[in-house]
Amino acid sequence: MITVHHLNNSRSQRILWLLEELGVAYEIKHYTRDRVSNLAPPELLEVHPLGKSPMIELDGRLIVESGAIVEAICARHAAHMVPPANSDAYIDHMELMHFAEGSAMTPILLALYTSRLGEAAAPLHPRINEQLDSHFNYMEQQLRPSGHYVLDELSAVDIMMSFPAEVAMSQGRGAKLPKLAAFVDWMQNRDAFKRSVEKGGAYRFA
Numbered sequence: 173m174i175t176v177h178h179l180n181n182s183r184s185q186r187i188l189w190l191l192e193e194l195g196v197a198y199e200i201k202h203y204t205r206d207r208v209s210n211l212a213p214p215e216l217l218e219v220h221p222l223g224k225s226p227m228i229e230l231d232g233r234l235i236v237e238s239g240a241i242v243e244a245i246c247a248r249h250a251a252h253m254v255p256p257a258n259s260d261a262y263i264d265h266m267e268l269m270h271f272a273e274g275s276a277m278t279p280i281l282l283a284l285y286t287s288r289l290g291e292a293a294a295p296l297h298p299r300i301n302e303q304l305d306s307h308f309n310y311m312e313q314q315l316r317p318s319g320h321y322v323l324d325e326l327s328a329v330d331i332m333m334s335f336p337a338e339v340a341m342s343q344g345r346g347a348k349l350p351k352l353a354a355f356v357d358w359m360q361n362r363d364a365f366k367r368s369v370e371k372g373g374a375y376r377f378a
């Protein structure tokens with residue numbers, strides 16, 4: 173049995189989506205963001221010192237970091253969602269799995285935090301906006317003609333890219349990123365994704 177520690181409006185939505193796609197049994201422990209600060213509640217700190225979501229328990233082992241969680245679930249239940257080790261596609265897989273959290277989220281979070289500083293952050297905005305454009309454009313370019321990343325069917329990287337792709341759409345970038353817009357549209361219309369939102373609770377990016 174898998175337990176997902178799920179924070180509303182967060183990256184853990186993509187873990188619920190993955191589990192729904194695979195039809196794997198799981199339960200959800202729900203956590204709600206603070207209404208003022210938007211931060212996770214202290215209960216998540218009782219699970220792990222970072223207090224972030226997603227986290228899962230897989231056969232009694234706690235796993236943190238979405239990338240590690242997606243890899244662990246695919247290794248157990250969906251080997252076909254990761255290219256064979258030593259293949260060229262596996263290098264693409266590793267690059268984009270790390271890009272989704274390690275690179276794409278950096279300008280997204282800088283934009284979020286500096287938006288709270290008002291005019292004081294104005295000198296930073298040109299560089300942050302240029303980096304947002306660059307990372308979202310790269311996500312657009314990396315989509316294959318099939319509409320997927322790395323493989324021509326749903327893969328682990330599609331799951332990881334779904335969150336920064338949804339952020340791009342929430343910033344109104346769909347017209348300039350048509351392939352990314354189609355990817356998000358395809359995902360959000362999947363029955364599995366809809367079930368993940370029903371079970372996870374209201375999701376501001378869908």
Ligand SMILES: N[C@@H](CCC(=O)N[C@@H](CS)C(=O)NCC(=O)O)C(=O)O
Pocket residue numbers: 179181182183184210211212213223224225226236237238239273
């Ligand atoms: N790199 C981590 C990031 C986890 C993370 O920062 N999650 C956010 C939600 S999207 C969170 O828990 N934020 C609540 C807080 O920082 O209080 C991952 O991919 O799992």
